[in-house]
Amino acid sequence: MKKTKKRNKQVHNSRAIGLMSRNGTRFAEAAACLAEIGKGFHARGWVLGTSGNFSAVISREPLRLAITSTGLDKGSLAPEQFLEMDEAANVVRGDGRPSAEALLHLAIVGGVGAGAVLHTHSVWSTVLSGSHAAQGGIALEGYEMLKGLEGVRTHKHREWLPILENSQDMIELGEHVSKTLRENVGIHGFLLREHGLYTWGAGLQEAKRHVEILEFLLEVLVRSGAAQSG
Amino acid sequence: MKKTKKRNKQVHNSRAIGLMSRNGTRFAEAAACLAEIGKGFHARGWVLGTSGNFSAVISREPLRLAITSTGLDKGSLAPEQFLEMDEAANVVRGDGRPSAEALLHLAIVGGVGAGAVLHTHSVWSTVLSGSHAAQGGIALEGYEMLKGLEGVRTHKHREWLPILENSQDMIELGEHVSKTLRENVGIHGFLLREHGLYTWGAGLQEAKRHVEILEFLLEVLVRSGAAQSG
Amino acid sequence: MKKTKKRNKQVHNSRAIGLMSRNGTRFAEAAACLAEIGKGFHARGWVLGTSGNFSAVISREPLRLAITSTGLDKGSLAPEQFLEMDEAANVVRGDGRPSAEALLHLAIVGGVGAGAVLHTHSVWSTVLSGSHAAQGGIALEGYEMLKGLEGVRTHKHREWLPILENSQDMIELGEHVSKTLRENVGIHGFLLREHGLYTWGAGLQEAKRHVEILEFLLEVLVRSGAAQSG
Amino acid sequence: MKKTKKRNKQVHNSRAIGLMSRNGTRFAEAAACLAEIGKGFHARGWVLGTSGNFSAVISREPLRLAITSTGLDKGSLAPEQFLEMDEAANVVRGDGRPSAEALLHLAIVGGVGAGAVLHTHSVWSTVLSGSHAAQGGIALEGYEMLKGLEGVRTHKHREWLPILENSQDMIELGEHVSKTLRENVGIHGFLLREHGLYTWGAGLQEAKRHVEILEFLLEVLVRSGAAQSG
Numbered sequence: 046m047k048k049t050k051k052r053n054k055q056v057h058n059s060r061a062i063g064l065m066s067r068n069g070t071r072f073a074e075a076a077a078c079l080a081e082i083g084k085g086f087h088a089r090g091w092v093l094g095t096s097g098n099f100s101a102v103i104s105r106e107p108l109r110l111a112i113t114s115t116g117l118d119k120g121s122l123a124p125e126q127f128l129e130m131d132e133a134a135n136v137v138r139g140d141g142r143p144s145a146e147a148l149l150h151l152a153i154v155g156g157v158g159a160g161a162v163l164h165t166h167s168v169w170s171t172v173l174s175g176s177h178a179a180q181g182g183i184a185l186e187g188y189e190m191l192k193g194l195e196g197v198r199t200h201k202h203r204e205w206l207p208i209l210e211n212s213q214d215m216i217e218l219g220e221h222v223s224k225t226l227r228e229n230v231g232i233h234g235f236l237l238r239e240h241g242l243y244t245w246g247a248g249l250q251e252a253k254r255h256v257e258i259l260e261f262l263l264e265v266l267v268r269s270g271a272a273q274s275g
Numbered sequence: 276m277k278k279t280k281k282r283n284k285q286v287h288n289s290r291a292i293g294l295m296s297r298n299g300t301r302f303a304e305a306a307a308c309l310a311e312i313g314k315g316f317h318a319r320g321w322v323l324g325t326s327g328n329f330s331a332v333i334s335r336e337p338l339r340l341a342i343t344s345t346g347l348d349k350g351s352l353a354p355e356q357f358l359e360m361d362e363a364a365n366v367v368r369g370d371g372r373p374s375a376e377a378l379l380h381l382a383i384v385g386g387v388g389a390g391a392v393l394h395t396h397s398v399w400s401t402v403l404s405g406s407h408a409a410q411g412g413i414a415l416e417g418y419e420m421l422k423g424l425e426g427v428r429t430h431k432h433r434e435w436l437p438i439l440e441n442s443q444d445m446i447e448l449g450e451h452v453s454k455t456l457r458e459n460v461g462i463h464g465f466l467l468r469e470h471g472l473y474t475w476g477a478g479l480q481e482a483k484r485h486v487e488i489l490e491f492l493l494e495v496l497v498r499s500g501a502a503q504s505g
Numbered sequence: 506m507k508k509t510k511k512r513n514k515q516v517h518n519s520r521a522i523g524l525m526s527r528n529g530t531r532f533a534e535a536a537a538c539l540a541e542i543g544k545g546f547h548a549r550g551w552v553l554g555t556s557g558n559f560s561a562v563i564s565r566e567p568l569r570l571a572i573t574s575t576g577l578d579k580g581s582l583a584p585e586q587f588l589e590m591d592e593a594a595n596v597v598r599g600d601g602r603p604s605a606e607a608l609l610h611l612a613i614v615g616g617v618g619a620g621a622v623l624h625t626h627s628v629w630s631t632v633l634s635g636s637h638a639a640q641g642g643i644a645l646e647g648y649e650m651l652k653g654l655e656g657v658r659t660h661k662h663r664e665w666l667p668i669l670e671n672s673q674d675m676i677e678l679g680e681h682v683s684k685t686l687r688e689n690v691g692i693h694g695f696l697l698r699e700h701g702l703y704t705w706g707a708g709l710q711e712a713k714r715h716v717e718i719l720e721f722l723l724e725v726l727v728r729s730g731a732a733q734s735g
Numbered sequence: 736m737k738k739t740k741k742r743n744k745q746v747h748n749s750r751a752i753g754l755m756s757r758n759g760t761r762f763a764e765a766a767a768c769l770a771e772i773g774k775g776f777h778a779r780g781w782v783l784g785t786s787g788n789f790s791a792v793i794s795r796e797p798l799r800l801a802i803t804s805t806g807l808d809k810g811s812l813a814p815e816q817f818l819e820m821d822e823a824a825n826v827v828r829g830d831g832r833p834s835a836e837a838l839l840h841l842a843i844v845g846g847v848g849a850g851a852v853l854h855t856h857s858v859w860s861t862v863l864s865g866s867h868a869a870q871g872g873i874a875l876e877g878y879e880m881l882k883g884l885e886g887v888r889t890h891k892h893r894e895w896l897p898i899l900e901n902s903q904d905m906i907e908l909g910e911h912v913s914k915t916l917r918e919n920v921g922i923h924g925f926l927l928r929e930h931g932l933y934t935w936g937a938g939l940q941e942a943k944r945h946v947e948i949l950e951f952l953l954e955v956l957v958r959s960g961a962a963q964s965g
Binding site for chain 1: 320323324325326348396398399401402405406441443467469470471497502
Binding site: 319417418419420423428429430480483484485487488490491494495498499500 | 780783784785786808856858859861862865866901903927929930931957962
């Protein structure tokens with residue numbers, strides 16, 4: 046018996062080590078990719094100051110996310126500025142605190158099964174999430190660019206971008222996000238009022254594409270004169 | 276007889292190989308140049324998401340185009356992300372599917388004898404192709420920048436930029452493009468409604484110049500307050 | 506006695522040399538960092554022409570600042586284009602004249618204990634400092650981005666950005682700055698009318714973050730239609 | 736006699752060679768600097784298409800200018816794309832045709848003794864030169880940025896930026912430029928209607944600074960809501 050147990054423990058250990066090692070590689074890849082994305086978004090003015098935060102799922106069972114530490118310049122992220130966190134927002138790799146909004150990332154990963162979550166603070170999303178707050182969201186319709194959103198096949202698609210009231214209570218806000226995702230099946234993103242955009246994708250490239258598309262469409266709305274229509 | 280046939284076949288083969296080889300070089304050059312153009316346009320925000328598509332004629336007899344595969348980030352195109360297609364949009368080199376709008380590229384190459392076709396999705400063209408749709412197009416007149424369009428000699432030139440209704444039926448849209456080109460001889464581009472700009476040139480540098488000029492003039496119109504005049 | 510004196514003098518000398526050497530390192534580091542910041546700000550159009558000026562405290566006792574020379578292109582600052590100045594704006598290292606606004610930098614360092622002061626001339630600050638001059642300042646409230654300002658914990662924070670009348674009399678303007686800082690405890694920056702933004706931080710990274718945040722919020726205000734509300 | 740003559744000829748030849756060689760160095764330096772300026776301006780969207788043209792005086796006696804060839808992408812100028820021309824716009828070095836507007840460069844060099852002339856086609860100058868054409872110019876006053884213009888000491892300075900009617904007749908337009916410079920002593924630039932900005936400086940750095948300052952102020956005017964005031 047003892048021997049079997051020992052063997053099991055060895056098997057277990059080697060599995061754990063394999064998992065650690067596999068996650069280590071995925072973590073490093075995700076961190077490198079997120080740093081590159083951050084650099085590009087910072088150049089476009091979408092994550093100025095230390096705004097914005099990014100995550101990528103690196104393991105599903107158990108759930109593990111690579112996520113940016115809080116309070117960093119997103120234009121020059123270094124590998125050591127990323128954390129690995131579990132499904133309860135505990136840090137399991139790296140030093141530092143995850144973004145305050147880690148709970149929102151987890152709510153999105155849990156709610157829609159996203160593999161990557163990107164949050165930006167552009168001028169466009171700040172302006173429109175303020176001017177359209179009373180309507181509860183923004184309708185995007187008729188634009189060819191919508192076809193770049195996963196699963197959308199025609200410009201006649203109507204995309205609803207809900208606007209959630211901003212809050213510093215992340216537990217409350219996380220629940221609000223989960224409820225919004227349940228009530229608006231199929232959406233590709235949402236806005237926090239005078240705060241910014243959350244979007245996601247099956248992987249990082251899809252999430253990055255969604256950021257570019259939604260930020261583009263918000264800019265189109267502002268420049269079309271929609272900024273003060275709210 | 277047999278020997279002659281064999282020799283003819285050899286001659287034929289060596290011609291085919293020569294053609295393949297010549298096209299291979301032109302294909303590689305066109306791909307490198309289009310990748311560079313894509314990088315610059317992406318930086319300016321003219322091909323965000325995976326929007327836009329580019330092609331260049333690399334052979335006239337038979338007709339062969341280098342064209343971007345569908346669904347790619349135009350800011351980081353790699354050589355293997357281009358396809359060679361024939362006059363019926365069949366892929367003859369490379370893996371992947373050409374852009375859905377390949378038929379529009381062929382309609383333009385056939386209609387005006389263009390050597391390169393570039394399609395961009397800027398904020399400016401999206402805004403104006405929506406606001407001016409009812410007029411069927413946009414008139415550009417009096418601007419010195421017009422002189423950069425091939426064959427234009429004075430700022431007094433009046434350039435008509437037709438706006439076509441957007442559609443996901445590429446056969447129908449291709450015919451609409453051909454008809455527009457027949458009815459508007461001498462134009463340098465057209466807009467698809469809430470979609471973007473198509474322009475072209477004898478070669479890639481001329482087509483790139485036309486993109487810069489037309490996007491510039493559309494930006495001028497929006498900033499002059501023309502965005503809501505439609 | 507003589508020996509002791511000599512030793513004291515040696516100790517003093519070696520302290521002075523140590524100070525010089527320590528400051529030399531800090532000066533070089535500050536200059537390199539400010540050059541990098543200048544390059545980024547110039548790319549964003551925040552310090553065009555030879556506008557803007559930057560400083561960093563490299564020693565408190567005695568007070569020493571690294572500061573840009575006057576009249577330089579902030580997009581390509583070289584190490585030899587920085588000066589070290591004392592608490593009376595005397596140059597103690599390097600050739601050239603400090604920015605005319607050196608006295609404002611000293612007023613800010615003295616008034617709020619800043620470790621770095623950054624001054625930018627963006628389009629946004631120029632427009633709003635003109636349109637809102639009659640109100641004496643601009644209120645920023647409700648924006649998540651405010652949380653990036655040091656010490657701010659919620660988007661409900663109300664940041665007051667005073668607008669001071671512009672002047673070429675730097676002694677007068679320096680006194681006006683000191684008075685403004687005394688009367689508005691806790692502010693993170695101020696505007697000079699039709700001139701630009703001054704902000705600061707405990708160190709250079711914090712000051713750079715404050716520039717990005719305040720410039721962002723001013724851009725949001727202009728694009729929200731606030732440009733002509735003054 | 737014969738010997739003396741020969742010697743004189745040798746002296747003359749060696750002087751001519753010395754001049755050629757000195758100009759060759761200055762020409763190469765000016766071309767490198769103008770290429771760098773072109774790259775930066777193209778990135779900002781100030782010389783899209785093949786718009787804009789640049790020159791620098793490399794010799795006064797006799798007058799020689801390095802100037803861009805016509806019809807080039809200003810974002811990627813190579814040394815061989817510059818020409819050396821004399822006071823009558825004859826090409827004395829390099830292949831190609833100088834910009835059609837070479838006569839305007841000569842009119843400015845002759846009229847105000849400029850050492851460098853830069854011409855840009857920004858969105859801002861195109862918009863405002865159209866909207867303010869009826870007033871004959873644009874007044875810039877009260878902006879700190881004005882102090883970056885050579886010789887200006889206070890933001891209270893009033894800069895008059897004349898707007899000239901555009902024309903394709905360069906002889907007529909050159910005379911109009913000369914007349915404008917005689918009648919508006921001390922100006923730092925002028926606009927051609929719906930065409931763009933001309934400015935200059937004692938040297939290239941000063942001219943580049945003037946472009947940045949005037950383009951900045953035109954952008955401020957448009958964003959302040961002045962675009963439709965004409």
